[in-house]
Amino acid sequence: MVATTPRNTRQRRAVAAILDDLDGFASAQEIHDILRHRGESVGLSTVYRNLQALVDASEIDALRNDDGEVLYRQCSTGHHHHLVCRACGRTIEVAGPTVERWADGVADKHGFVDVAHTLEIFGTCGACAASAD
Amino acid sequence: MVATTPRNTRQRRAVAAILDDLDGFASAQEIHDILRHRGESVGLSTVYRNLQALVDASEIDALRNDDGEVLYRQCSTGHHHHLVCRACGRTIEVAGPTVERWADGVADKHGFVDVAHTLEIFGTCGACAASAD
DNA sequence: GCCCCTGATGACAATGGTTCCCATGGTTGT
DNA sequence: ACAACCATGGGAACCATTGTCATCAGGGGC
Ligand SMILES: [Zn+2]
Ligand SMILES: [Zn+2]
Ligand SMILES: [Zn+2]
Ligand SMILES: [Zn+2]
Numbered sequence: 119m120v121a122t123t124p125r126n127t128r129q130r131r132a133v134a135a136i137l138d139d140l141d142g143f144a145s146a147q148e149i150h151d152i153l154r155h156r157g158e159s160v161g162l163s164t165v166y167r168n169l170q171a172l173v174d175a176s177e178i179d180a181l182r183n184d185d186g187e188v189l190y191r192q193c194s195t196g197h198h199h200h201l202v203c204r205a206c207g208r209t210i211e212v213a214g215p216t217v218e219r220w221a222d223g224v225a226d227k228h229g230f231v232d233v234a235h236t237l238e239i240f241g242t243c244g245a246c247a248a249s250a251d
Numbered sequence: 252m253v254a255t256t257p258r259n260t261r262q263r264r265a266v267a268a269i270l271d272d273l274d275g276f277a278s279a280q281e282i283h284d285i286l287r288h289r290g291e292s293v294g295l296s297t298v299y300r301n302l303q304a305l306v307d308a309s310e311i312d313a314l315r316n317d318d319g320e321v322l323y324r325q326c327s328t329g330h331h332h333h334l335v336c337r338a339c340g341r342t343i344e345v346a347g348p349t350v351e352r353w354a355d356g357v358a359d360k361h362g363f364v365d366v367a368h369t370l371e372i373f374g375t376c377g378a379c380a381a382s383a384d
Numbered sequence: 385g386c387c388c389c390t391g392a393t394g395a396c397a398a399t400g401g402t403t404c405c406c407a408t409g410g411t412t413g414t
Numbered sequence: 415a416c417a418a419c420c421a422t423g424g425g426a427a428c429c430a431t432t433g434t435c436a437t438c439a440g441g442g443g444c
Contacts, residue, residue: 123409125420147401161423168403168421186430187401201357204365212307212357221372224334224345230374231325232337237370239354241363258391258440280430294394299431319401356425 124171128246129160133168137178142207143189181238203243207249212239257304262293266301270311275340277320277335314371336376340382344371 125128136149144152151164163233169190172178179193179202189202197218201210217237225233242250257263269282276294277285283298302323312326314333322335326344330351334343350370358366359364 121254122420126420127410129422145401163403163424164422170403178334180273182315185401186315188319196303201333201363203363209284210357210361214350214353217347217353217370220347220350225374226373228334228343229377230334230372231377231380233370233372235351235370237356237368239363239366239368240356241366244314244362244364255391260392260440262393278430296432297393298390319389 128158129164130168132156132158132160133165134172137190137192139174140191140207141161142206142209143181143191143202145187145189147217149190156220181236184240199237201239201241205242205246208243208245258344261291262297263301265289265291265299269307270323273324273340275342276316276324276335277340278322282323282372298343311324314369317373332370332372334372334374336379337373338375338379340377341378358376 132153136144136152140149146166146169147162149169150160150162153160153165169178169180173180173190174206176195178190178193179200180188180190181202182188182205183202189207190208191200191209193200198211198213199217201212203209213235221235221237222233253323257305263359265286269277273282273291278294278301279302282302283293285294302311306313306323311322311323312324312333313323314335316335316337317323320343320370322340324333324342326368332350333345334345336342339350347370352371354368355366
């Protein structure tokens with residue numbers, strides 16, 4: 119169970135570069151398309167693998183939209199939640215210390231262990247709302 | 252745009268009965284299996300359709316687990332969230348007025364409109380934790 | 385109760401995101 | 415440069431969910 123260092127491949131660098139450039143959340147397929155259009159084509163399987171590896175290493179965040187697609191984003195470190203635009207993916211990280219304590223307290227009160235929570239706020243950002251008139 | 256009353260079919264009654272009996276969240280496929288074992292077999296498509304109709308009518312709640320499956324449950328009315336056991340589905344409804352205000356405030360402050368939020372707490376209930384020793 | 389219209393059903397196909405498989409290629413330590 | 419051996423990618427497989435459409439049955443009108 120020794121932690122193996124992942125290899126520094128062109129594909130791994132390309133995926134990381136996209137995540138670095140992108141501002142908001144994006145799906146694996148969107149990232150795959152962006153790579154294709156940049157001429158740095160990477161196999162879809164490889165995109166998925168590298169994204170999963172980054173999630174496992176806690177280097178990026180993942181969440182599911184209403185359609186069940188998984189979206190990825192390079193976030194700041196530490197526990198936080200997101201305010202996400204459904205149209206363009208623009209994201210604002212939010213911290214809610216009160217919510218954290220409340221969630222843990224609720225679970226504890228009812229004898230639940232190994233507790234985690236999901237909390238995301240979805241909406242339409244000002245720019246997308248303006249362009250939708 | 253007149254609201255049409257759904258027909259009172261055996262299948263619709265059977266699905267509703269299961270939801271009435273079940274305590275926690277369950278997937279469409281689980282409900283389909285339960286119906287089969289009860290001898291009240293209902294087509295899988297029909298299970299999905301009726302569940303979707305009940306969700307649209309706000310008569311049941313739906314949420315996604317970590318695996319991306321949609322789970323359904325007959326809940327009390329009004330806006331609330333859930334503390335759900337990952338192993339057995341046992342569910343406790345929780346209300347967090349503070350969280351509601353906080354989420355709306357965050358979205359408003361950043362100019363987001365058409366806002367909704369998801370908040371679920373997942374864990375292992377006492378019973379399941381005890382039987383896993 | 386009987387008919388008829390129309391919505392509901394169900395077996396199967398199709399969809400779509402994601403994962404699996406495995407032969408090939410590229411990376412890294414020596 | 416060499417030789418492991420991990421990573422890649424193209425396609426198949428997976429699996430929850432949705433679509434299709436011929437057939438069925440609820441229930442309003444009689
Ligand atoms: Zn936007
Ligand atoms: Zn949190
Ligand atoms: Zn449990
Ligand atoms: Zn809420």
